[in-house]
Amino acid sequence: MEAAIKTIVTTFLSxxxxxxxxxxxxxxxxxxxxxxxxxxxxxxxxAIKEMQQNLDSDSDxxxxxxxxxxxxxxxxxxxxxxxxxxxxxxx
Numbered sequence: 001m002e003a004a005i006k007t008i009v010t011t012f013l014s015x016x017x018x019x020x021x022x023x024x025x026x027x028x029x030x031x032x033x034x035x036x037x038x039x040x041x042x043x044x045x046x047a048i049k050e051m052q053q054n055l056d057s058d059s060d061x062x063x064x065x066x067x068x069x070x071x072x073x074x075x076x077x078x079x080x081x082x083x084x085x086x087x088x089x090x091x
Contacts, residue, residue: 008069008072011030011034012065012068015027015029015030015034019062020062020064020065021060021062021063021064021065021067022052022062022063022064022068023061023062024049024052024061027048027052027062027063028045028048028049028052031048031051032048035075038075038079039075051071055067055068055070055071057070
């Protein structure tokens with residue numbers, strides 16, 4: 001678990017490159033390169049842009065670390081639900 005948390009933090013920091021948040025272009029690049037295996041529509045620029053707008057709770061045009069964590073939480077929750085459904089269906 002410790003390694004997973006370090007990866008989450010490191011991914012954001014390396015994508016942000018010293019800035020406080022991910023602008024639209026940087027966010028799209030990060031989603032396409034780091035999350036395509038766990039998310040749908042990562043090849044759709046419009047879907048990623050809509051996702052960014054939904055995450056951007058302070059409407060500053062950037063995804064800050066807290067907003068990024070909302071995305072990570074959403075993905076983790078979706079994966080958990082999917083795994084639970086698979087377990088229930090195989091019983």
